[in-house]
Amino acid sequence: MNPADRFARLPELLAADADLCRRGRWLDADCRVDIGAEPFYLTLRQGALADLARGPRLLRSVAFSVSGTEDAWQRHWRKVPEPGWHDLFSLTKRGAASIQGDLRPLLQNLQYFKDLLALPRRLPEAD
Amino acid sequence: MAPALDPMVGRYVRLEIDGIPHRIYFEEAGPEAGGGIPLVCLHTAGADNRQFRHLLADPEITRRFRVLAFDMPWHGKSTPPDGWEREEYRLTTASYTAAIRAFCRAMELDRPAVMGCSIGGRIVLNLVIEHAAEFRALIALEAADFQQPWYDTAWLHRPDVHGGEVCAALISGLIAPQSPPVSRHETLWMYMQGGPGVFKGDLYFYRVDGDLREKVKTIDTKVCPLYLLTGEYDFSCTAADTLRTAAQIPGVEVHVMKELGHFPMSENPAKFREYILPVLDRIAR
Numbered sequence: 001m002n003p004a005d006r007f008a009r010l011p012e013l014l015a016a017d018a019d020l021c022r023r024g025r026w027l028d029a030d031c032r033v034d035i036g037a038e039p040f041y042l043t044l045r046q047g048a049l050a051d052l053a054r055g056p057r058l059l060r061s062v063a064f065s066v067s068g069t070e071d072a073w074q075r076h077w078r079k080v081p082e083p084g085w086h087d088l089f090s091l092t093k094r095g096a097a098s099i100q101g102d103l104r105p106l107l108q109n110l111q112y113f114k115d116l117l118a119l120p121r122r123l124p125e126a127d
Numbered sequence: 128m129a130p131a132l133d134p135m136v137g138r139y140v141r142l143e144i145d146g147i148p149h150r151i152y153f154e155e156a157g158p159e160a161g162g163g164i165p166l167v168c169l170h171t172a173g174a175d176n177r178q179f180r181h182l183l184a185d186p187e188i189t190r191r192f193r194v195l196a197f198d199m200p201w202h203g204k205s206t207p208p209d210g211w212e213r214e215e216y217r218l219t220t221a222s223y224t225a226a227i228r229a230f231c232r233a234m235e236l237d238r239p240a241v242m243g244c245s246i247g248g249r250i251v252l253n254l255v256i257e258h259a260a261e262f263r264a265l266i267a268l269e270a271a272d273f274q275q276p277w278y279d280t281a282w283l284h285r286p287d288v289h290g291g292e293v294c295a296a297l298i299s300g301l302i303a304p305q306s307p308p309v310s311r312h313e314t315l316w317m318y319m320q321g322g323p324g325v326f327k328g329d330l331y332f333y334r335v336d337g338d339l340r341e342k343v344k345t346i347d348t349k350v351c352p353l354y355l356l357t358g359e360y361d362f363s364c365t366a367a368d369t370l371r372t373a374a375q376i377p378g379v380e381v382h383v384m385k386e387l388g389h390f391p392m393s394e395n396p397a398k399f400r401e402y403i404l405p406v407l408d409r410i411a412r
Contacts, residue, residue, distance in 0.1 A: 080304050083359045083366075087300025090362040093277040107282050108289070110296035 003073040004035040004054075006120040010042075011049045013119040020119075021047045024112040029105040032062045033117065036070035047112070064101030066117065072096035077120045088114050135183035135194075137204075142233035144200065144226050151230060152176070152204035156183045157193030164263065164411060165239035167231060168196040169247030171269075171390060172218075172333060173294055173326025174317045175203025178244070181396035187404060191411045192240075197230050199223075201325050216328035219336045223250045224257065231261070240410055242266035242403075245364065245389060246333050248355075252372075256342045259351035264410040266354045266403075269361050269389050271368035272339040272375070280334065283327040291319035294326045301389035303360035305398075314393045348378035354406050355379060358387030380406070 014020060024047025033040045041060055043051035053060075068076070068091055075085040084090050091097035099106065106113055135156040142149055154176055157163040166188075168179040176196035183194050198205040201216050227250065231239055240263045243251040248270025255265050278297060284290055295318040302311050318326070346353065353376065357369040366383040373381035384391060384402045391399040 083303075084362055086304055086360060087362065089277050089297070089300050093275070093362055103282075104287065107293055108287070110293055111299060114296065114300065 001123065003070045003077070003120075004038040004040075006077060006123050007033065007035045007040060007073070008052070008054055009123060010040075010116075010119060011052050013122060014049050014116065017119070020112065020115055023047065024109060024116075027105070027109045027112060029109075030062045031101075031105075032060075032065035034065065034067035035073050036068075039065075062101065063105050064099060064103055066097065066099050066113075068097035073120075076118065077123075079121065079125060081121075088117060133180070133184055134186075134189065135180065139204075140197075140230070140233050142229050144229045145222065147208050149200050149208060149229075150206055151197050151200065151233075153195055153197035153230070153234075154180075154183055155193060155195045156189045158190055163189070163191060163193035165231075165234075165236040166192040166194045166407075167227070167236065167239050167241045168194060168392075169227065169241065169243030169250065170196070170199065170202070171245035171247060172329035173202075173298075173321040174314075175199075175320075177203070177317055178314070178390065178393040180393075181400075182392060182403075185400070187400075188407060192407065195234065195236075195239075199226060199329075201322060201328070207322070216322075216324055218246070218329045218332040220250070220253055220332060223332055224253055227254065228258065228261070238263045240264040240266065242268065243270075244268040244392065245270070246329055246337075248364070249333060249337050249339070251353075252339050252343060252346070253337070255346050255348075255351055255353050256339065259347060262351050264352045264354070266356070266406060268356050268391060269358065269364045269369075270355060271357075271364050271372045272343045274333075274364050274368050276334055277363065280327045280330050283330070284324040290323050290326075291321060294318045294321060298389065301361055301363055302394045303358060303386050303388040305386040306388065306394040310394050310396065314390050317393075343372055344375050346376045346379070348376060352410070353379045355381040356384055356391070356402055356406070357382075358384045358389060358391050360386070360388035363389055382406075 029044045041053040072091050135154045137154045170178045175198045179196040201207045248267035251265045251267040295315040373379045
């Protein structure tokens with residue numbers, strides 16, 4: 001599975017994590033996550049994924065977006081990631097990922113989003 | 128059945144820092160017969176002395192060392208000074224140095240060793256720069272002369288973001304993935320309990336006031352031995368930051384700690400022990 005295919009499994013991964021859903025129960029947000037060149041649009045309602053749209057959507061509005069290179073996500077999602085690839089902010093600090101837009105919903109629910117974006121780590125390794 | 132008591136004892140000491148009265152909370156543990164080499168422990172920004180509870184309960188350490196861990200003013204159970212409600216808390220190199228020296232004086236410690244982590248590690252570098260002769264040995268954990276910032280501290284104290292939760296969520300990534308979940312979450316809990324704006328105020332020292340890039344070149348480890356230990360998963364103070372700093376200090380001993388992050392003593396006490404015991408052995412010799 002390439003990184004985008006792994007991220008496409010997010011609905012089942014989140015649905016299987018009752019604790020993460022519980023922690024996100026106050027959250028409603030629309031955001032975008034780019035896995036390399038491939039965008040995903042997340043519609044989050046009360047901490048659950050109401051919709052995950054894969055691929056470009058013209059003029060689709062989101063609060064914020066998180067973009068990372070394919071390599072960055074692949075290394076981030078290793079079972080035991082290497083130092084410097086193990087956290088969202090270690091990726092942004094090294095320039096392998098970036099965050100844009102209205103960051104308030106992200107920072108208000110930061111641990112939730114970090115855990116959400118790390119969920120593909122639970123899938124079999126791509127390499 | 129006898130109560131299952133941890134060995135450390137907590138007390139308050141009254142002292143003045145720069146002429147201002149303070150009531151400082153500390154915990155200590157040492158040899159049963161008394162004495163021991165004083166070892167003062169400095170917690171990270173926005174946290175408190177509980178980070179050192181495993182060292183305080185380690186007989187291999189406390190049979191030779193009198194370990195003292197105090198809560199910085201505004202942190203843990205040390206109350207802020209009277210009138211705190213009328214000021215914005217900001218830690219500086221001068222105020223932090225003054226607090227540590229005031230504690231050592233008030234406790235009548237004879238040339239203590241000091242071990243600090245993160246901001247505590249940075250200030251240890253300042254202690255060896257400015258006051259080396261007062262100390263027996265200095266241990267800086269997760270320390271460097273300067274580190275590249277990786278987020279805007281404005282997020283740490285504002286009404287629309289829960290301060291405790293955002294502080295914990297930000298620093299959670301500095302913990303190594305190998306650290307036991309119980310220890311990880313205990314470390315995070317301390318961050319969730321910090322007072323409003325305190326973590327941000329500590330980082331004023333870290334980010335604005337505590338740049339030691341030129342000053343570390345003046346360190347003389349013959350006056351006071353210096354040890355630098357940094358976890359490989361710390362991306363705030365990276366191993367490269369610490370090694371760069373060490374390269375400017377003749378005689379310094381430096382270790383990169385595998386499978387550890389920014390909070391070695393609390394995120395994985397058993398792993399940290401493998402690295403710190405040999406250092407303490409050398410200091411006790």
